[in-house]
Amino acid sequence: MGVSRIPLIAGNWKMNLDHLQAIATVQKLGWTLQEGRHSYGADGAEVAVFPPFTDLRSVQTLVSADRLDIRYGAQDLSAHDSGAYTGEVSGAFLKALECRYVIVGHSERRQYHGETDEVCAQKVAAALRHRLVPVLCVGETAEDLETHGAAAVPVSQLRAVLETLQGEPELVVAYEPVWAIGSGQAATSEQAQAVAGALRAVIRELLGDGVAEATRILYGGSVKSTNIAGFMREPDIDGALVGGASLDATEFAAIARFQKHVGV
Numbered sequence: 001m002g003v004s005r006i007p008l009i010a011g012n013w014k015m016n017l018d019h020l021q022a023i024a025t026v027q028k029l030g031w032t033l034q035e036g037r038h039s040y041g042a043d044g045a046e047v048a049v050f051p052p053f054t055d056l057r058s059v060q061t062l063v064s065a066d067r068l069d070i071r072y073g074a075q076d077l078s079a080h081d082s083g084a085y086t087g088e089v090s091g092a093f094l095k096a097l098e099c100r101y102v103i104v105g106h107s108e109r110r111q112y113h114g115e116t117d118e119v120c121a122q123k124v125a126a127a128l129r130h131r132l133v134p135v136l137c138v139g140e141t142a143e144d145l146e147t148h149g150a151a152a153v154p155v156s157q158l159r160a161v162l163e164t165l166q167g168e169p170e171l172v173v174a175y176e177p178v179w180a181i182g183s184g185q186a187a188t189s190e191q192a193q194a195v196a197g198a199l200r201a202v203i204r205e206l207l208g209d210g211v212a213e214a215t216r217i218l219y220g221g222s223v224k225s226t227n228i229a230g231f232m233r234e235p236d237i238d239g240a241l242v243g244g245a246s247l248d249a250t251e252f253a254a255i256a257r258f259q260k261h262v263g264v
């Protein structure tokens, strides 16, 4: 965990929890974090949830009414801002719901919806146009790991997007080995650190020292409250993208309170 970067614990709900279940889950998450005297800054992590699109308005209303220290974002956005794109959701609409983040290029989108690096670059550009912080996911499959090693594919996916950017954009990078997602088989913290370090080097090369030091790099893939501490001890890992374990407010809050057991 880098000293100057506020850790981010992000929960990707995928296609789970309708808007009523979202209200109950965010309410419980809010209470649990408050009970644990969760706070941002040097002692605390930023907590964000990524519900389905149909939940976002309910989450916005709840977070705003109860002044919860919880951020939220969408799991995807359109590369386009408006027009004849049936079924797509514009970054402008997400911004209007006060989303702070948006996930781009999750491996499930790359795998099931054919999202290429080029599409991911367009979506990152769309997010930045609407002042949303893109959480760009990169990661290798088990086959990639065997053929090319761990870092080659995520580094090339990140490079493809960063080469299209200019200036000092705020973005988050999530390293998610595809073989670790939903498998119960997390990477070791050493494996994750090796790739996170390589990703930070690419950010440095293409966008400079300032962006490299400011950008949070998350690890994702079977993160739980029992393994988060190991990841958070690593110098280039600044948080986690959590899938299954984020559906349970108690478990997700326990992950967010990793400082209690990280020993740093």
Ligand code: PEP
Pocket: 012, 014, 176, 180, 181, 182, 183, 184, 220, 221, 222, 223, 241, 242, 243, 244, 245
């Ligand atoms: C994910 O969906 O991005 C993810 C990392 O899932 P899980 O934590 O369930 O492996």
